[in-house]
Amino acid sequence: MKNGPEQKRRGAAYFTLYMAVGLGLMVLMCAASISFGAADMRLMTAWEALFRFDPTLTDHQIILTLRFPRTVADLVVGCSLAVCGAIMQGTTRNPLADSGLMGISSGAAFAIALGLAFVPGHTYGQMMIFACLGAALATGMTYFIASLGKRGMTPQRLVLAGLSISMLFGALSQYLAINYNLGRALAFWTAGSTAGAKWGELLIISPLFFGGVLLAIALSPSVTLLSLGEDAASGLGIRSRWVKGLSTVIVLVLTGISVVVVGPIGFVGLITPHIVRYMVWVDYRYIIPAAAVYGALLTVSADLIGRLINKPFETPLGIIFSIIGVPFFLFLARRQRREFE
Numbered sequence: 590m591k592n593g594p595e596q597k598r599r600g601a602a603y604f605t606l607y608m609a610v611g612l613g614l615m616v617l618m619c620a621a622s623i624s625f626g627a628a629d630m631r632l633m634t635a636w637e638a639l640f641r642f643d644p645t646l647t648d649h650q651i652i653l654t655l656r657f658p659r660t661v662a663d664l665v666v667g668c669s670l671a672v673c674g675a676i677m678q679g680t681t682r683n684p685l686a687d688s689g690l691m692g693i694s695s696g697a698a699f700a701i702a703l704g705l706a707f708v709p710g711h712t713y714g715q716m717m718i719f720a721c722l723g724a725a726l727a728t729g730m731t732y733f734i735a736s737l738g739k740r741g742m743t744p745q746r747l748v749l750a751g752l753s754i755s756m757l758f759g760a761l762s763q764y765l766a767i768n769y770n771l772g773r774a775l776a777f778w779t780a781g782s783t784a785g786a787k788w789g790e791l792l793i794i795s796p797l798f799f800g801g802v803l804l805a806i807a808l809s810p811s812v813t814l815l816s817l818g819e820d821a822a823s824g825l826g827i828r829s830r831w832v833k834g835l836s837t838v839i840v841l842v843l844t845g846i847s848v849v850v851v852g853p854i855g856f857v858g859l860i861t862p863h864i865v866r867y868m869v870w871v872d873y874r875y876i877i878p879a880a881a882v883y884g885a886l887l888t889v890s891a892d893l894i895g896r897l898i899n900k901p902f903e904t905p906l907g908i909i910f911s912i913i914g915v916p917f918f919l920f921l922a923r924r925q926r927r928e929f930e
Contacts, residue, residue: 601872603868607869611882615664615885615886615889618886618890620632622660622892623635623652625893625896625897626896626897627896627901630651630652634649634652635656637649638652639652639657654788658786658787658791659783659784659892662851663783663889663892665791665798665846667884667885667886667888668802668885669801669802669843669844669847669884670689670843670844670847670857670858670861670884670888671883671885672802672858672881672884673693673839673843674686674688674859674860674862674880675805675858675862675877676836677858679815679876680812680815681744681747684921685744685748685859687858687859688724689853689855689859690748690751690752690855690856691728691747691755692727692730692731692752693724693727693728693731693841694755695754695758695759696723696726696758697720697723697727698720698723698759699727699758699762699765700719700720700722700723700726701723702761702765703719704716706769706771713789717794717845717849720844720845720848721842724840724841724844727754728841730750732747732750734750734754735749762775781851782851782852782907783851790849790850791850794849801842801843806881808832808836809874809876810874811827811832812836813871813873816871852907853907854906854907855914856910857888857914861880862876863917863921888906895909
């Protein structure tokens, strides 16, 4: 979409419409996610399990203890990663920015592997702390490596540095898995699946999730100005370092809880903001909340597809998003190369 007043008006006018459509589709996909799987159930059965739960019925137990928390976990992860991608693309002015591609998710997964290996009897809260610390370490290393050299940090160097850090932490995680017999325990994190989501765990992460998303939406006007360039943002009274610092904290927290829930899946934060940007133009006051809705919708849909394409077996979310995301990433990288040339 080209820049101009007409596109600005269109973005504002259609924001409510796109949000309503996204929310409507999300409700439908959540209903399908709860109803369909290895064993299909009627939608009425799911409705009865939610509002007239009968503990003596196996179908009700499956829906309330397995499928419903799994669907909520999909919503949390998709929303978090999409918001992270939107913030990173806006603050760094890098259309290829994504917590997976930047190595942040791999750093969080490595920290969780350390916790599994050296902290016996760990709690879920401790795993969240480990994940956030690992994400922070990976972020610092990525930005440091990308800033080396005379040219400084560029979008291309940032992506290359992120991929290098991601491969490094991935190899270290596998080393820990082999030497400390973490194969089964670590499989959940590396494959990417919400099958093991539990209500108690979702309750623990909910304050961080809602706080991070609401703070991101509150920060969206500043992200819009920062996406125009640091000089322009400073001229309009925006404290760039403060906005970038707060944005980094949001990304670390939301990425950390996403990795704890589902593992180091990628491409959600890369794909969703680009889709949303074609709908609501380049104003991050619209992009971030719309990305939250459509990221959740995309993840619920991908998880449902993974359960249905090879019944009764499941295809992990990480594989589904890799199949979708790799061609999308190559398309964006090729377009960026043309623009750079």
